[in-house]
Amino acid sequence: MNSRNVLLVTAFVCFGLIGVAMYLQHVLFLLPCPLCVIQRYLFIGIGVACLIGYFGKSPKLGAGIGLLAALGGLGVVSKHLWVLAHPGLSCGIDPLETALNKIPTATAMPWLFYADGLCENATDGFLGLSIPQWSLIWFVILGVTMIWLLLRKRA
Template sequence: MIKSRSLLLAIATTCLALIGAALYLQHVKDMLPCPLCVIQRYLFLAIALCCFVGAIGDKPRLGAGLGLLGALGGLGVVGKHLYVLAHPGFSCGIDPVETVLNKIPTATALPWLFRADGLCENAVDTLFGLSIPQWSALWFVLLTGALVYLLVRRQR
């Protein structure tokens, strides 16, 4: 049986790898992140942080629970992103969310990671048949499932 700490570390590593993939797409493939993409980055980082702290601390279930909140938040954000893509003409475009996101300290200190410059409706390029928001949704579902598994299984 998989140990809680090992699975939490695997989840944290996966989230960091997903951030690395997003940075590759942004800086090498010139796919600018939109506000919803940036919020998803924050949530992947939050999941990674919670799982890492849970894995090295005394309370792995607490780390899994907090990570689950981040994963559920990610499902909500990516759901909105998929809605925007499914309904042409509906846009998150230049809106107050982008302005707020680009002015918070993390975005001003690390603009290469957290600056929202793209439009949500432009995320139509595919990778293996799925758009980037669809891939994000798939990963949030998988992470949610893994974290729920950690919370409901018997401790060993």
């Protein structure tokens, strides 16, 4: 499989993960917290970067941008897991949530980017792992994929 095809598949995976987030929010009524919303932005960022690499002249450029977004995602999800591991802490209604909900994408698409949940409530899980733990796994997989594409000799 060539690099462009890997980028395209990776973009579809990222947008599929956003579809899962929409299902969790709108069907299972799990409200996203500010850290969840930031993770959504980063998954979309990886997907868009992969599309840039797929359609652009340099697949490595897309992989590089995607890697930066994946690393950002690892940082955000690590903070989220830290909050979950320390009961009594919250990232709830705070300046981050207020600022995040004023970003134009949040006002234009609140069904996707509006944060109104609490970080410490993200313990509902699937197959024994919480949603942030699944995000961590996916950010690792996506980051390793981007590194593999960057280190790969052939395009």
